[in-house]
Amino acid sequence: MSHPRLSIRLDLASGERIGPGKIALLEAIRSTGSISAAARQIGMSYRRAWLLVEEINGSLQGPAVTAATGGRRGGGAVLTPIGKQIVEIYRAIESHADSSARAEFRAIQKLTRKRKMRPTS
Amino acid sequence: MSHPRLSIRLDLASGERIGPGKIALLEAIRSTGSISAAARQIGMSYRRAWLLVEEINGSLQGPAVTAATGGRRGGGAVLTPIGKQIVEIYRAIESHADSSARAEFRAIQKLTRKRKMRPTS
Numbered sequence: 001m002s003h004p005r006l007s008i009r010l011d012l013a014s015g016e017r018i019g020p021g022k023i024a025l026l027e028a029i030r031s032t033g034s035i036s037a038a039a040r041q042i043g044m045s046y047r048r049a050w051l052l053v054e055e056i057n058g059s060l061q062g063p064a065v066t067a068a069t070g071g072r073r074g075g076g077a078v079l080t081p082i083g084k085q086i087v088e089i090y091r092a093i094e095s096h097a098d099s100s101a102r103a104e105f106r107a108i109q110k111l112t113r114k115r116k117m118r119p120t121s
Numbered sequence: 122m123s124h125p126r127l128s129i130r131l132d133l134a135s136g137e138r139i140g141p142g143k144i145a146l147l148e149a150i151r152s153t154g155s156i157s158a159a160a161r162q163i164g165m166s167y168r169r170a171w172l173l174v175e176e177i178n179g180s181l182q183g184p185a186v187t188a189a190t191g192g193r194r195g196g197g198a199v200l201t202p203i204g205k206q207i208v209e210i211y212r213a214i215e216s217h218a219d220s221s222a223r224a225e226f227r228a229i230q231k232l233t234r235k236r237k238m239r240p241t242s
Contacts, residue, residue, distance in 0.1 A: 097218030
């Protein structure tokens, strides 16, 4: 990576937090169609993934993840419109933050020690 | 709070991370003049504060915190110029991120459940 990577955490009015872990889980559920496959994809235990989904659902006006019923993916899980919106909004905030901080990234890069054993390029 | 609160985390080139906990610790060291008083102020164990200081110092070109020698505060700790700069840069990134995300905050607020027992105002 050429500069510090930025990630964000939101403290919601409900008292819950949404950060990179929960968003990565929602994105993995969106792409895999199940909580267990999503957990495997991002290297998280199924139990932790399930608890995080409960937490996310409880912090919003409606659930972000629901059971997918019927069809080829019967038994799976899908993002609701609210779940999709949360992911989009989070990534938009992150992207704004990232592009508004170029000067600060350069400044912090000068103060940061390089990783050892990094090939000189 | 009237909208989601945002905090940021930076993943540095060194592999270390700087987030709200480390920055709050640096700010508390700056204001109290010692690691132990800073740890008390932010409700962190002295051991954890000390480990975090070691981690921060190891991730930068030079230490962010050093021993304050002599004078009224002999035995205390102070931020170095690098330490002060890290705090300033972090707070600047956070502030840019916060002000560039107003529309997203409003959108996320509409999707968020209100805290129970919150007084109506």
